[in-house]
Amino acid sequence: MARGSVMRERIETLARGVPGRFGSALHSERVAARLGLWLGISFTAAFVTGLFSHFTQHPPGRLAWPSRPVGLYRVTQGIHVIGGLATIPLLFAKLWTVYPKLWQWPPFRSFSHAVERALVLVLVGASLFQLITGLLNVSYVYLWPFSFPAAHYWTAYLLYGALVIHVVNEWAKVRRWLWTREEVEPRETVTARRRFLGTVAAASGLTVLFTVGETYAPLSGLALLAPRDPRVGPQGLPVNRSAAAAGVTAMIHDPGYRLTVTGAVGTPLSLTYADLLRLPQHTVRLPIACVEGWSAEAEWSGVRLRDLAAMAGVAPDAVLTVESLERGGGYRSSEVRAPHWGDPLTLLALRVGGEPLAPDHGFPVRLIAPNRPGALQTKWVSKVVAA
Amino acid sequence: MKNGVNAPRLLGYGIGGGLVVTGLAGLVVDARLTDPLGWALWFGGLVVAHDGVLVPFVLLTGVAVGRLREPAPVRAGLIVAAVLSFLALPMVTGFGRRADNPSLLPLDYGRNLLVVLGLIALVTAFATIAVRLRAGRRRG
């Protein structure tokens, strides 16, 4: 009994001493507050741009989002993915800074302290989850049993909620350290802090420098560590789903191919590839802007979707569903609401860069529209259904 | 919790709590897609790997670097090099490559990472020399 309690006392003394063993003055509230501010900004940007991406793909009810500015989605998703990658060093730095607190003793001082720590665990776990599965996902390493978008979407709420609570709890410290005058500190402390924060900022900056070229063409030569090169692919354009992977290789060359326009229409249409080529052709310069953050611009030519809608007598507020020759899968069809199909830039494209589409780009016909995630630029189109 | 309760605080807890509950409920309701068990394994696994392996390793490295005569540039160089290697690792392994789609992971990421690490090593070496020269001049 007595021996046991002596033992326990020893262990407790040892545990109490752990946080004091972290020698670096960088494990400080001031560094944590500064990194916290940076993380707060980048997580807010990620949450807002992520929700934007979600609701462009799953618009609630009859709500429609605008087709302009043309490059909006490309910019928001670029911020999301490149900014998300640049957040990785910030998160690691922050967690290193506050690591001694993991070993605080006693672990729980009160019930509310226990709740606070549980929510910090949620915050840490969700942050690591979002950033690391995000990195793996854009690198095409899918080592998980869940659907990435679904898990990523719900974890975003979890993360941002825990972040809001954490900010409320720590706000007084942030104000004290970031918005009050510096008290006298030893020079070396100030230098060490500036060096550390500068190093972390440099790691973030270099992350951007070596990846952003996958969406920002002028820097594509510097995109040494980006999963895509916007200049590489058939017809100089990257591909997400190849014709072989979609299982359409045989069907797309079928001479019996017809594009049909049906559903709530005055005159149903059924057009051959040659018919489509005889309709007025338009050429537009539009990016493919992938949900994974890369984007590439090209010159597309083909028939305006709104011209086809007019020929078929579609109501001006109709929703068009563009369907692919693919038999199944998440990208088989996409909805085009009025602002998008009414936009003169929205084409059923037959050519890219002056040549017929390569099979991997959607031969014979693909949808291309402004301000829209690449996942919704349906390829191998054979049917337009109005509702 | 510590500084008493006031209206902005309560509002913050309300919004934050609402989002947390939304996230958890979504993960459960959408279980067919989110696979809660697999999700929890990743969530917990990443926390354990980070707190139990990565940080102790970084701390030990930090102690070793602290023994150097001019630790500051080496410390900075190692931090930047480690972050960029972490970023590149999934691509370097080439795990995500697919035969039907050469536009995916099109670069030689091993070589590119070496180029980047080489640049970092060069800058670190120059910085170390500069710091030593300055220290020498101060002493001399």
Ligand code: HEM
């Ligand atoms: C390294 C960091 C990150 C990367 C690489 C990343 C990547 C991605 C990708 C590729 C998508 C598109 C998924 C799809 O539609 O198929 C996406 C969507 C999204 N992201 Fe992230 N993300 C990161 C961090 C975050 C963070 C920190 C948050 C929240 C604070 C977040 C919230 C969202 C949301 C809400 C969506 C919409 C999901 C949906 O469409 O249902 N992301 N992200």
